[in-house]
Amino acid sequence: xxAASPSGSALWRRLLPLLRPHLAIGLVAFLGMxxxxxxxxxxxxxxxxxxxxxxxxxxxxxxxxxxVAIIALFVIRGVGVYVGDYxxxxxxxxxxxxxxxxxxxxxxxxxxxxxxxxxxxxALARLSFQVDQIGQACTEGLKIYVLDTLVILGxxxxxxxxxxxxxxxxxxxxxxxxxxxxxxxxxxxxxxxRIQESLADVTQIGQDVILGEREIKIxxxxxxxxxxxxxxxxxxxxxxxxxxxxxxxSSALVQILAACSxxxxxxxxxxxxxxxxxxxxxxxxxxxxMLAILPSLKRLTQAQALIQRGLAAAESVxxxxxxxxxxxxxxxxxxxxxxxxxxxxxxLRYPGREESALERIDLAIAPGETVALVGxxxxxxxxxxxxxxxxxxxxxxxxxxxxxxxxxxxxxxLRRQIAMVGQHGVLVNDSVARNIAYGAGRNASxxxxxxxxxxxxxxxxxxxLPQGLDSTIGERGAALSGGQxxxxxxxxxxxxxxxxxxxxxxxxxxxxxxxxxxxxALRAAMKGRTTLIVAHRxxxxxxxxxxxxxxxxxxxxxxxxxxxxxxxxAYAALQRIRDMxxxxxxxx
Numbered sequence: 306x307x308a309a310s311p312s313g314s315a316l317w318r319r320l321l322p323l324l325r326p327h328l329a330i331g332l333v334a335f336l337g338m339x340x341x342x343x344x345x346x347x348x349x350x351x352x353x354x355x356x357x358x359x360x361x362x363x364x365x366x367x368x369x370x371x372x373v374a375i376i377a378l379f380v381i382r383g384v385g386v387y388v389g390d391y392x393x394x395x396x397x398x399x400x401x402x403x404x405x406x407x408x409x410x411x412x413x414x415x416x417x418x419x420x421x422x423x424x425x426x427x428a429l430a431r432l433s434f435q436v437d438q439i440g441q442a443c444t445e446g447l448k449i450y451v452l453d454t455l456v457i458l459g460x461x462x463x464x465x466x467x468x469x470x471x472x473x474x475x476x477x478x479x480x481x482x483x484x485x486x487x488x489x490x491x492x493x494x495x496x497x498x499r500i501q502e503s504l505a506d507v508t509q510i511g512q513d514v515i516l517g518e519r520e521i522k523i524x525x526x527x528x529x530x531x532x533x534x535x536x537x538x539x540x541x542x543x544x545x546x547x548x549x550x551x552x553x554x555s556s557a558l559v560q561i562l563a564a565c566s567x568x569x570x571x572x573x574x575x576x577x578x579x580x581x582x583x584x585x586x587x588x589x590x591x592x593x594x595m596l597a598i599l600p601s602l603k604r605l606t607q608a609q610a611l612i613q614r615g616l617a618a619a620e621s622v623x624x625x626x627x628x629x630x631x632x633x634x635x636x637x638x639x640x641x642x643x644x645x646x647x648x649x650x651x652x653l654r655y656p657g658r659e660e661s662a663l664e665r666i667d668l669a670i671a672p673g674e675t676v677a678l679v680g681x682x683x684x685x686x687x688x689x690x691x692x693x694x695x696x697x698x699x700x701x702x703x704x705x706x707x708x709x710x711x712x713x714x715x716x717x718x719l720r721r722q723i724a725m726v727g728q729h730g731v732l733v734n735d736s737v738a739r740n741i742a743y744g745a746g747r748n749a750s751x752x753x754x755x756x757x758x759x760x761x762x763x764x765x766x767x768x769x770l771p772q773g774l775d776s777t778i779g780e781r782g783a784a785l786s787g788g789q790x791x792x793x794x795x796x797x798x799x800x801x802x803x804x805x806x807x808x809x810x811x812x813x814x815x816x817x818x819x820x821x822x823x824x825x826a827l828r829a830a831m832k833g834r835t836t837l838i839v840a841h842r843x844x845x846x847x848x849x850x851x852x853x854x855x856x857x858x859x860x861x862x863x864x865x866x867x868x869x870x871x872x873x874x875a876y877a878a879l880q881r882i883r884d885m886x887x888x889x890x891x892x893x
Contacts, residue, residue, distance in 0.1 A: 316619045320443055323403060327396045334392025338452040340385030344378045346459030349594040351375065353467070357586030393448045401440035408432050408622060414630040417696040418656055426509025431625055434504055435618035442615020449608040453601035460594040460601075467587045474569045475595060485558050485606065496547050497610075497617035503541040510534050548610050555606045563599050570595065631716060632698070638718035642707045644804045644835030646670040646693065650702035653688055653858075662688040663858045666702070672804075675831050677838040677846030679879065680855035686839045689855075690807050693837070694723055724798035725807040726791070737767055738774040741796045749800060761796035763789065795827070806831060809839040852876060 324331065351374065354367050408431060420428070464472040510533050514521060521530055570592070647670070653663040663685045670676050678686040691697050692704060695711055704711045711719060741757055742749035754774060758764045766789050770776035778785055778793075785793070798806065808827065828848070840846050847866045854862035854869070854876045861875050869876035 316616050316623070319623060320439070320619060323400050324396065324443060327399060330392050330396055334389050334396070334448075335451065337385045337388025337390075337392060338448065339455060340381050341389060342452060342455035342459050344382035344385065345456045345597060346463050346594070347378050348375075349460060349590055349597055350463050350466075351378075352590035352593050353584070353586035355586065356589055357584050389448065389452065393444045397440045397444035400443050401436055404439060404622065405432060405436045408436060408625055411626055411628070411630070415625075415628055416631045416698075417691070419628055422656060424505065424509045426507075426511075427505040430505040430508050431622050435622050438614045438618035439622060440615075442612050442619070446608050446611040446615060449604055449611070453604050453608075456601045457598055460598050463594040464591055467591045471570050471573055471591060474573050475566045477566065477569070481562050485555055485562075492551050496544055496551070497614040498620075500541065500544045500548070500614070500617075503537055503544055506537040507534070507541055510537060552606075552610060555609075556603050559602050559606050560599065563602065567595065631695070632712070633716040635711075635713040635715050635719075637709050637713045638715045639707075639722075642722045642804050643672040644670075644722075645672045645705075645707050646805075646835060647705040647708075648689070648692075648702070649705070651689075651692065651699045651704060652701040653685075653692060653697060654700045655697070661700070661858055663692075663699075666860060668853065668860065668863075670835060670837075672835055673833055674851065675836040675838065675849045677840060677849035677852045678855060679840060679846055679852060679876065681879075684855040685858040686855055687809055688858075690725075690809055690837050690839060693805075693807070694720060694725065722803055723805045723807060724801040724803040725809065726794045726798045727809045736772075736775050736777055737770065737793065740778060740793055741774075741800055743797055753800060754796075757796040757800035758793075760799050761792045763792040763796050766792075804834055806834045806836045807839075808836065854879070 351371065355371060412428065412432070461472065464475065510530070514530055514534075521527060646668075648666045648668040651663060651666040652661055654661045666685075666689065668676075678689060680686055688697070692699055693711075695716060706714065706719070706722070737758075738751070738754050741754050751774070755764065758767050758774070766785075767773060767776075778790075838846055838849060846852055850865070851863060852866060852869055853860055854874075856875060862869055862872065864872065864876075870880065
């Protein structure tokens with residue numbers, strides 16, 4: 306275990322609160338396991354009367370009640386197995402559901418920087434596979450420990466009853482078996498971490514292939530993807546084989562130690578003094594109990610793999626639950642702002658990067674003003690608008706909205722003032738109407754949804770769908786074209802009716818005709834709203850009140866289209882590049 310990793314006991318202390326609400330069902334399950342373990346001990350104890358009294362002495366009373374006792378024992382065992390298995394399964398699924406809900410809830414409040422620093426495959430693995438591993442460790446692994454410990458205690462009681470001397474001989478192997486279990490536990494924990502990391506890689510590559518199948522085909526990347534997947538898949542296979550090898554080795558060691566105990570028992574039992582004490586039936590009962598302990602010892606050793614996988618998963622999942630959520634300490638929560646925005650000495654440096662994305666940004670935007678941000682790729686345009694929505698916090702300086710620092714706003718209240726259309730409109734696998742009304746829920750009327758679709762020039766294709774607004778658009782809007790998806794995203798922003806509108810490459814996926822139609826709708830939507838337009842194509846920003854030209858994270862020019870063209874500076878240079886490119890080309 307790494308020095309920085311929490312101990313197993315520390316992880317269990319965090320897991321136990323998940324089990325505590327289900328204590329009543331746990332006690333019922335424990336009762337079932339106790340019944341099952343008692344039958345195992347009781348059946349071995351029957352060996353002595355069976356051999357000595359029924360078969361040896363032909364005792365009619367014993368012959369009469371023995372079959373009934375056997376049937377009763379296995380009826381009790383059947384009830385115990387059902388109660389124990391069902392009770393622990395119920396607790397397992399409840400724990401998994403509760404923990405998965407906690408992880409999902411955490412994902413909803415983590416800052417954007419968290420998701421920028423890890424792969425989506427890793428995030429999905431924690432939500433699905435790793436949570437399952439924790440549930441199994443808390444219940445199935447715990448059940449094995451409780452049940453087989455009870456079985457071993459019951460069988461040891463039978464052995465003590467018939468021969469304390471022979472039982473003491475058996476217990477000599479106990480410390481060695483405990484040492485084996487301790488050693489394999491540490492190894493299981495290390496391997497389990499590697500398995501989870503490799504599974505996250507497998508998930509990530511699979512997701513990349515599924516989402517990027519067209520690019521892979523068109524660029525002939527199949528072989529490259531095969532090699533990437535083969536590498537992580539083979540690593541995953543090897544780690545699982547290490548678990549199997551450890552299981553087999555530990556089981557073999559336990560069996561050898563048990564065989565040594567058995568040999569010692571036979572040796573002691575055949576010494577003078579013991580032969581006179583033990584009857585054939587008593588010795589058979591003792592040996593049956595001892596042999597019945599071996600499967601339980603083996604399961605206890607193998608259960609370490611399950612337990613340690615769960616603890617390794619808990620370590621990973623708790624890292625998410627402990628991650629710092631977005632700071633939301635502000636109390637200012639206006640119903641609707643005027644839309645005055647000020648950037649004062651703002652700088653931004655993303656975690657893990659040496660260079661700054663933004664440096665010394667000073668910009669004032671009046672309520673209702675339309676400001677376009679232009680510049681080469683990587684100049685900081687999208688970073689600037691991301692700060693306004695508090696997806697990231699500035700490294701220096703501050704941003705004010707209506708004269709109030711953004712940090713003083715409640716996050717929900719701040720984001721209620723902003724509608725955003727990004728370069729890739731994110732849609733959910735639901736109906737057109739639900740996608741347009743996303744976030745508004747039942748508060749949006751059918752008429753308002755249709756009006757927003759018409760205003761975004763989306764009604765023409767929506768009405769042509771088989772079920773109109775009720776048509777399902779598929780995962781990530783797969784049933785629609787890029788331009789159609791973008792127009793639905795614009796309709797969603799129009800329906801929100803926020804005082805601040807951010808258009809981050811909002812028309813980049815549209816053809817010339819669709820772009821012209823949407824621009825008309827957007828110009829109408831911009832009236833009375835503060836609008837920030839991020840664009841590569843300069844044709845989309847020429848009508849803005851002011852144009853802010855950015856380069857290397859700094860503002861280099863500000864003015865209207867006419868003013869900047871007359872200045873013959875950076876903006877005019879971008880225009881000249883556009884004039885040399887095809888009509889719809891992006892600025893490089």
